[in-house]
Amino acid sequence: MTDFFSNYGFLIVSMMIGAILGLSLYLPLMTGQLSLASPGFYALGGYIAAILSTTVFKPASGSFPVPLLLIEMLCAGIVAGILGIFVGIPALRLRGIYLAIATIAFVEILRVFALNLEITGGAIGIFGIPQPFNSPVEYLWIVLPLLIVSMVILYRLEKIRVGRAFAAIRADELAADAIGINPTVYKVLAFTLGAILAGVVGAISAHFLNTWNARQGTFDASIIYLTSVLIGGSRTFVGAVMGGMVFTALPEILRAMADIHGLPVWLSQFLKDGRLIIFGVLIVLGTIFFPQGLVTPEFLKRFQKGVSINQVTPPSE
Amino acid sequence: MDLTLFLQQFLNGLSIGSVYAIFALGYTLIFSILGIINFAHGAVFTLGAYFTYTLMGGAFGFNGLLANAKLPLQLPFTIALILGSAFAGMIGVLIERIAFRPLRYRHSDPLLTVVSSLGVAVAIANIIQYLVGAESYSYPSNIYGDLPAAINFGTVEKTIPIRTVQIVIFGVSIVIVGILTYLINFTKYGKAMQAVAEDATTSNLLGIDTDKYITLTFFVSSCLAGIAGTLVASSLSIKNPYFGLEFGLKGLAVIVLGGLGSIPGTIVGGFVIGLAEAFVPSDFSGYKDAIAFGILFIMLMVRPQGLLGRRFIQKV
Numbered sequence: 001m002t003d004f005f006s007n008y009g010f011l012i013v014s015m016m017i018g019a020i021l022g023l024s025l026y027l028p029l030m031t032g033q034l035s036l037a038s039p040g041f042y043a044l045g046g047y048i049a050a051i052l053s054t055t056v057f058k059p060a061s062g063s064f065p066v067p068l069l070l071i072e073m074l075c076a077g078i079v080a081g082i083l084g085i086f087v088g089i090p091a092l093r094l095r096g097i098y099l100a101i102a103t104i105a106f107v108e109i110l111r112v113f114a115l116n117l118e119i120t121g122g123a124i125g126i127f128g129i130p131q132p133f134n135s136p137v138e139y140l141w142i143v144l145p146l147l148i149v150s151m152v153i154l155y156r157l158e159k160i161r162v163g164r165a166f167a168a169i170r171a172d173e174l175a176a177d178a179i180g181i182n183p184t185v186y187k188v189l190a191f192t193l194g195a196i197l198a199g200v201v202g203a204i205s206a207h208f209l210n211t212w213n214a215r216q217g218t219f220d221a222s223i224i225y226l227t228s229v230l231i232g233g234s235r236t237f238v239g240a241v242m243g244g245m246v247f248t249a250l251p252e253i254l255r256a257m258a259d260i261h262g263l264p265v266w267l268s269q270f271l272k273d274g275r276l277i278i279f280g281v282l283i284v285l286g287t288i289f290f291p292q293g294l295v296t297p298e299f300l301k302r303f304q305k306g307v308s309i310n311q312v313t314p315p316s317e
Numbered sequence: 318m319d320l321t322l323f324l325q326q327f328l329n330g331l332s333i334g335s336v337y338a339i340f341a342l343g344y345t346l347i348f349s350i351l352g353i354i355n356f357a358h359g360a361v362f363t364l365g366a367y368f369t370y371t372l373m374g375g376a377f378g379f380n381g382l383l384a385n386a387k388l389p390l391q392l393p394f395t396i397a398l399i400l401g402s403a404f405a406g407m408i409g410v411l412i413e414r415i416a417f418r419p420l421r422y423r424h425s426d427p428l429l430t431v432v433s434s435l436g437v438a439v440a441i442a443n444i445i446q447y448l449v450g451a452e453s454y455s456y457p458s459n460i461y462g463d464l465p466a467a468i469n470f471g472t473v474e475k476t477i478p479i480r481t482v483q484i485v486i487f488g489v490s491i492v493i494v495g496i497l498t499y500l501i502n503f504t505k506y507g508k509a510m511q512a513v514a515e516d517a518t519t520s521n522l523l524g525i526d527t528d529k530y531i532t533l534t535f536f537v538s539s540c541l542a543g544i545a546g547t548l549v550a551s552s553l554s555i556k557n558p559y560f561g562l563e564f565g566l567k568g569l570a571v572i573v574l575g576g577l578g579s580i581p582g583t584i585v586g587g588f589v590i591g592l593a594e595a596f597v598p599s600d601f602s603g604y605k606d607a608i609a610f611g612i613l614f615i616m617l618m619v620r621p622q623g624l625l626g627r628r629f630i631q632k633v
Contacts, residue, residue, distance in 0.1 A: 034431070090618045093621070094621055097353075097354055097427070098617060101569050101617070102613075102614060104566060104569065104610075105610035105611075105613045106610075106614065108566060108607065112606050112607035112610075223439055226432065227436070270447075276439055276440075277440050277443045280438070280439035280440025283432060283435060283436025284415065284440070287420065287436065288419045291423075291425055291426070
């Protein structure tokens with residue numbers, strides 16, 4: 001068991017982080033808004049944690065205190081939330097493709113600033129971020145509760161008034177407006193919640209990865225997380241979580257597949273180096289054949305129903 | 318700012334602006350006919366540059382599957398440019414078949430098509446990297462034959478040298494815009510395309526083969542991307558397989574600025590962004606790449622329909 005955790009600790013934590021990022025992208029999607037801004041807020045949160053921990057909170061010796069990490073997460077969440085409101089209010093007047101383009105522009109502007117400002121370390125970035133834990137797997141103490149709390153909140157959110165309003169706006173914004181739901185308020189709320197979540201995860205990630213640079217929040221990253229949410233399933237948070245986990249682990253899975261004995265050399269080479277080609281192809285196939293994603297609400301319901309039917313009438317053999 | 322520098326920057330701005338314009342016209346053509354933005358456009362731009370490089374007999378580096386490979390022939394730049402963009406155009410047709418048509422037939426949400434074209438972009442950029450590696454490639458320096466490297470636009474005492482490449486780019490782009498305007502407004506193809514853009518169902522009923530014209534539009538659009546890619550690569554270099562994706566994002570800024578679907582708007586947008594970038598003071602040159610997106614963001618807030626776009630009214 002110890003071996004397992006020391007070998008796969010990094011991967012497990014990465015998968016959880018991927019799942020939370022998937023959720024942060026899923027939140028604006030709950031109101032039907034395709035926003036690609038999450039990686040921008042993720043990068044922002046990371047820079048806040050990286051700057052704070054290498055300057056203000058710099059420990060004199062030993063490991064970085066965990067309470068300070070929590071304070072950083074709080075700061076990152078607050079800053080990302082405020083920026084989310086400021087970007088969200090004007091941007092969410094736009095619909096569909098205009099919103100996607102506006103959020104791409106936002107991410108690119110943040111990236112150019114990160115590359116040029118002195119405080120963010122320019123192109124090199126910030127490195128030697130102090131570690132609160134001794135091994136990667138101990139990050140689970142932070143990441144796992146965060147994932148569970150966000151999942152519980154989202155599960156409840158889908159049941160209460162706010163979540164119902166999100167769903168109504170997603171189904172038909174004009175109709176929702178007509179029955180007294182203010183679309184702007186709820187769209188900005190969903191967008192800002194996603195921004196806060198992304199910012200908080202960024203703060204953890206900066207410590208987890210030990211270095212932070214402008215590559216963390218790029219257009220590529222947006223596409224990868226968008227893929228994970230869309231293929232996982234964009235209509236229930238379970239899909240976003242599953243997608244985020246699977247797509248974070250995909251490179252490792254492909255690497256493991258490449259090591260299977262008996263594969264032709266070209267194929268194992270392709271599985272190793274062609275990861276992003278496979279990503280691209282999966283996106284295209286996924287949008288054509290699984291427009292709702294793999295995990296849909298119907299799928300989950302059938303799963304639950306299947307259990308109850310089995311309980312009532314045991315299968316005759 | 319003295320006059321020489323001003324003129325130099327102005328001409329540089331016109332030159333890069335004209336490339337932005339022809340590149341973004343590719344987006345506009347597809348948007349006006351399908352109402353969709355083709356995110357794979359930037360990847361086709363990259364492909365065009367690589368195709369031309371290959372056709373001119375350029376060799377590849379030692380990374381990737383095609384290490385050290387090169388074609389046995391060396392075509393002159395003009396022919397390589399035309400052939401390379403034609404290949405890019407064919408790739409465009411292929412993209413339409415794979416990533417657009419199945420979704421169109423299923424009447425999917427337009428946003429899903431955006432996502433599938435993003436998938437194509439990721440795949441193409443990484444196929445290029447897989448085949449020829451990520452190193453930068455430059456075109457040979459003698460692609461324009463005997464033309465000097467720079468031409469003096471000032472007097473003998475007060476020189477205003479402009480790189481020949483910039484002038485060629487500007488010239489080629491203007492010619493392309495001219496051809497395109499003629500094609501759209503004065504030929505049967507153009508009229509049919511306009512009809513499909515106006516109302517696909519009705520024009521289909523009137524005997525226009527919609528699919529054929531959509532395919533043609535993808536061909537023309539991707540040719541434009543290929544030409545733009547080659548021109549930019551001849552002025553700078555092919556930085557890496559991703560350089561088109563960045564350029565593609567700037568193209569988005571151009572079309573939104575001009576107004577989605579508006580051809581004159583796209584051309585104006587291209588020049589506005591090209592000139593704005595050219596006049597960034599050298600102290601802030603690092604922020605040059607943010608200019609286009611800054612303009613785009615402000616434009617979306619102030620006037621989402623763009624400079625010359627029609628106001629979009631939602632009907633229930």
